[in-house]
Amino acid sequence: MTFSAWRSSRGRSSGRAVRAAVAAALAGGVLLTSACSGSDNIAIDQADSRKPGGALPAPVVPDGGRGAPGEGAAEGEADTERESAPPADYLSTFALDVDTASYGYARRTLREGRLPQAQEVRPEEFVNSFRQDYVRPEGNGFSVTVDGARPEAREGEIHGDGGGADWSLVRVGLSTAAPARPSERPPAALTFVIDISGSMAEPGRLDLVKKSLGTLTDQLRDDDSIAVVTFSDEAETRLPMTRLNGNRDRVHDIVDDLEPTDSTNVEAGVTTGYEAAVEGRRKGATNRVVLLSDALANTGRTAADAILDRIDDARREHGITLFGVGVGSDYGDALMERLADKGDGHTTYVSDEEEARKVFVDQLPAHVELRARDAKAQVAFDPQTVRQFRLIGYENRSVADEDFRNDRVDGGEVGPGHTVTALYAVRLREGASGHVATATVRWLDPATRAPHERSGSVETDAIDGALWDVASTRLQVTAVAAYFADELRGGSVPGSPGLAALGDRARALADATEDTAVRDLADAIARAERLKD
Numbered sequence: 001m002t003f004s005a006w007r008s009s010r011g012r013s014s015g016r017a018v019r020a021a022v023a024a025a026l027a028g029g030v031l032l033t034s035a036c037s038g039s040d041n042i043a044i045d046q047a048d049s050r051k052p053g054g055a056l057p058a059p060v061v062p063d064g065g066r067g068a069p070g071e072g073a074a075e076g077e078a079d080t081e082r083e084s085a086p087p088a089d090y091l092s093t094f095a096l097d098v099d100t101a102s103y104g105y106a107r108r109t110l111r112e113g114r115l116p117q118a119q120e121v122r123p124e125e126f127v128n129s130f131r132q133d134y135v136r137p138e139g140n141g142f143s144v145t146v147d148g149a150r151p152e153a154r155e156g157e158i159h160g161d162g163g164g165a166d167w168s169l170v171r172v173g174l175s176t177a178a179p180a181r182p183s184e185r186p187p188a189a190l191t192f193v194i195d196i197s198g199s200m201a202e203p204g205r206l207d208l209v210k211k212s213l214g215t216l217t218d219q220l221r222d223d224d225s226i227a228v229v230t231f232s233d234e235a236e237t238r239l240p241m242t243r244l245n246g247n248r249d250r251v252h253d254i255v256d257d258l259e260p261t262d263s264t265n266v267e268a269g270v271t272t273g274y275e276a277a278v279e280g281r282r283k284g285a286t287n288r289v290v291l292l293s294d295a296l297a298n299t300g301r302t303a304a305d306a307i308l309d310r311i312d313d314a315r316r317e318h319g320i321t322l323f324g325v326g327v328g329s330d331y332g333d334a335l336m337e338r339l340a341d342k343g344d345g346h347t348t349y350v351s352d353e354e355e356a357r358k359v360f361v362d363q364l365p366a367h368v369e370l371r372a373r374d375a376k377a378q379v380a381f382d383p384q385t386v387r388q389f390r391l392i393g394y395e396n397r398s399v400a401d402e403d404f405r406n407d408r409v410d411g412g413e414v415g416p417g418h419t420v421t422a423l424y425a426v427r428l429r430e431g432a433s434g435h436v437a438t439a440t441v442r443w444l445d446p447a448t449r450a451p452h453e454r455s456g457s458v459e460t461d462a463i464d465g466a467l468w469d470v471a472s473t474r475l476q477v478t479a480v481a482a483y484f485a486d487e488l489r490g491g492s493v494p495g496s497p498g499l500a501a502l503g504d505r506a507r508a509l510a511d512a513t514e515d516t517a518v519r520d521l522a523d524a525i526a527r528a529e530r531l532k533d
Contacts, residue, residue: 089401090380090381090382090383090386091378091379091380091381091401092378092379092381092389092391092424093376093377093378093379093398093399093400093401093403093404094376094377094391094394094397094398094399094422095341095374095375095376095397095398095399095410095411095412096174096372096375096376096377096397096411096412096414096420096441097124097125097128097341097346097394097397097412097420098128098346098412098414098415098418098420099122099124099125099128099337099340099341099346099347099348100125100128100129100347100348100349101125101324101326101333101336101337101347101348101349102120102121102122102125102126102333102337102349102485103125103126103129103349103481103485104129104326104348104349104350104351104355105120105326105331105333105349105351106120106121106126106485106488106524107351107520107524108329108331108349108351109329110524110527110528110531111351111527112329113527113531114531115488115528115531115532116488118488118489118490119334120333120334121485121488121489122337122393122395122396122485123392123393123423123481123482123485123486123489124392124393124394124397124421124422125393126393126481126482126484126485127392127393127421127423127478127481127482127485128419128420128421129481129517130474130477130478130481130515130517130518130521131419131474131515131517132173132175132419132421132474132478133472133474134173134174134175134419135175136175136176136177136178137175137176137177137454138177139177140176140177140371140372140445140446140452141176141371141372141443141452141454142174142175142176142372142375142414142441142443142454143174143175143454144172144173144174144439144440144441144454144455144456145171145172145173145174145175145456146170146171146172146173146437146439146456146457146458146462147170147171147173147458147462147463147472147475148168148169148170148171148426148458148462148463148475149168149169149463149464149465149466149467149470149471149475149479150167150168150169150463150464150465150466150467150495151167151168151169151467151468151479151494151495151496151497152466152467152468152495166427166428167425167426167427167494167495168425168426168427168428168463168464169423169424169425169426169463169467169475169479169482169495170389170423170424170426170436170437170458170463171421171422171423171424171475171478172377172379172421172422172423172424172439172456173419173420173421174377174419174420174421174441175418175419175420176371176372176414176415176416176417176418176419177371177416177417178416178417179369179415179416179417180369180416182221182365183221185286185368185369186284186285186286186369187221187223187224187225187282187284187285187286188220188221188224188225188285188286188288188365188368188369189224189225189227189241189277189280189281189282189285189286189287189288190220190224190225190226190227190288190289190290190368191226191227191228191229191241191273191274191276191277191280191287191288191289191290192213192226192227192228192229192290192292193229193230193231193235193269193270193272193273193289193290193291193292193293194206194209194213194228194229194230194231194258194269194292194293195209195230195231195232195264195266195269195291195292195293195294195295196230196231196232196258196259196260196261197231197232197233197260197261197262197263197264197265197296198232198260198261198262198263198264199260199264199294199296199328199330200260200293200294200327200328201260202328202329204327204328204329204351204352205260205294205327205328206258206259206260208327208350208352208353208356209258209292209325209327210255210256210258211353211356212350212356212357212359212360213255213292213360214252214255214256215357215360215361216360216361216364216365217244217248217251217252217255218248219360219361219365220244220365221244222243222244222245223243223244223245224243224244225241225242225243225244225280225282225285226239226241226242226244226251227239227240227241227242227276227277227280228251228254228255229269229272229273229276230258230269231264231265231266231268231269231272232260232261232262232263232264232265233262233263233264233265233268233299234265234268235265235268235269235271235272235273236272237272237275237276238254239251239254240276240279240280241276241277241279241280241281241282263298263299264293264294264296264297264298264299265297265299265300266293266295266297266300266302266307266335266339267297267300267301267302267306267307267310268299268300269291269293270289270291270307270310270311270322270339271307271310271311273289273291274289274310274311274314274315274320275314277289277314277318277320278314278318278320281318281320286368286369286370287318287319287320287321288320288321288322288323288345288368289320289321289322289323289343289345290322290323290325290364291322291323291324291325291336291339292325292327293324293325293326293327293332293336294326294327294328294330294331294332295324295326295331295332295333295335295336295339296328296330296331296332297332297335302335304334304335304338304339304342305338305342307339308339308342308343311343315343315344319344319373321343321344321345321370321413322339322340322343322344322345323340323345323346323347323348323364324336324337324339324340324343324345324346324347324348325347325348325349325350325359326347326348326349326350327349327350327351331349337396341396341397342410344373344374344410344413345413346412346413368415369415369416369446370413370414370415370446371414371415371416371418371446372413372414372443372444372445372446373411373413373443373444373445373446373449374407374409374410374411374412374413374443374444375411375412375413375414375441375442375443375444376399376404376409376411376412376441376442376443377420377422377439377440377441377442378401378404378439378440378442379391379422379424379437379438379439379440380437380438380439380440381426381436381437382434382435382436382437384429384432384434384435385428385429385432385433385434385435385436385460386426386427386428386429386432386436386437387427387428387429388426388427389424389425389426389427390424390425390426390493391422391423391424392422392423392424392425392482392485392486392493393422393423393482393485394422397412399411404440404442405442405451407444407449407451411442411443414443421478422439423478423479423482424437425493425494425495426463427494428460432460433459433460433461434459434460435457435459435460436457436458436459436460436462436463437457437458438455438456438457439455439456439457440453440454440455441453441454441455467479467495468505473509473512473513474513476505476509477506477509477513477515477518477521480502480505480506480509480521480525481521483495483496483497483502484499484502484506484521484524484525484528487499487502487528488528499525499528499529499532500529502525503522503525503526503529506518506521506522506525507519507522509522510522
């Protein structure tokens with residue numbers, strides 16, 4: 001994606017539609033944007049009183065009464081300025097995403113001496129792979145933090161396309177409460193759908209899955225349940241939904257006996273897995289399908305949408321979410337990501353025992369429950385202060401602005417202890433001061449499906465500090481991860497200092513944070529720099 005690909009405008013007719021919605025919202029007394037600053041939060045709990053199929057209006061687009069932003073240009077402006085004038089649409093809307101598979105797979109390919117394909121790099125998954133410093137809320141739902149800084153380069157550093165001196169990065173940070181103690185969470189009913197096709201024979205695939213599931217079986221509670229489905233050219237239910245109490249040895253024996261064979265029919269595996277999950281569904285438990293595969297489908301229907309059509313009723317009616325765990329040096333990243341996004345779940349990628357232990361032992365037992373369903377975010381930029389903006393990543397998670405409050409449109413499912421970060425490149429108007437943007441997150445309660453919202457906003461003085469000198473270390477890590485992803489895709493975000501400087505910054509941040517994940521980031525950047533030379 002080139003830097004000229006701005007947040008798309010729907011044209012002047014769309015601008016009129018947005019302003020009409022604003023007028024209707026004001027006439028009804030509904031004003032959901034906020035003048036609060038920094039990480040202040042406004043909670044808006046709404047009774048779902050909409051008529052069937054209806055949607056509440058989107059948050060107010062602040063236009064200062066100046067008409068559609070981006071129409072016309074000041075006298076004397078060059079044609080190029082007129083072409084890059086702000087779009088009429090000052091809203092940015094996307095479904096939340098806690099996937100990390102793109103970053104994990106990129107690290108794997110770099111370790112093997114290859115640059116990842118540009119289409120496999122999703123910046124939001126790089127950013128969301130790192131711990132953040134957001135305040136946690138109480139109970140279900142989110143806290144909202146909005147901050148930023150100016151990524152001005154130091155002497156000798158190279159900016160990305162478009163320069164960076166008059167740009168800022170704005171970070172929208174969302175966080176859920178920490179997971180409950182193991183004894184306090186609801187029981188889990190997990191259906192493991194395991195790829196045993198011939199391609200899983202490669203070291204680091206089925207052997208890693210078997211070790212991981214064996215360890216997880218010992219970590220789960222006695223009142224948790226497990227079902228096991230395997231697939232190659234066909235699918236088979238090896239174990240129906242079974243309480244672990246008194247049955248751990250049975251589970252271990254089934255997992256230990258798994259051997260790779262034949263081709264990869266992902267469709268059969270997912271379909272049979274959902275059938276087993278529905279048949280063994282436990283009321284009051286967290287019901288989830290866990291797909292473990294290299295996602296190299298070569299038999300049956302191989303397109304994600306066709307596969308998802310087969311399990312759509314189970315997904316919608318029973319609320320069973322999909323967690324995709326990718327393995328293997330050759331990995332069907334696009335298929336797995338599509339399955340998880342449309343299957344109300346998320347993906348991760350593991351390439352060694354350390355990463356597998358982190359996912360299956362440290363994370364999955366604590367994160368099996370949900371804190372939010374169909375979560376979406378909408379950021380309203382103020383055209384009186386903002387000239388241009390660009391969301392870095394989330395292309396595959398885009399939602400139409402008018403569907404922000406349409407709860408029939410899928411969002412993202414988010415569990416306890418997760419953080420979701422969206423990073424924007426924002427160009428302010430010359431001499432602008434005051435309100436920059438208001439970010440609102442909307443989600444459905446996992447149990448009642450009642451809608452809730454929370455908002456936070458940011459002012460110009462909160463994004464004016466120097467990124468590399470005064471910003472928090474976690475904001476700097478976020479910027480390094482986002483710039484790194486963008487460089488792997490071709491480099492177009494303003495303010496990027498280039499791979500060499502990013503590597504230096506990542507190493508300094510690793511020392512400052514004593515975070516091994518940041519050290520791994522520095523190593524990945526160094527490998528990418530060598531491969532690009």
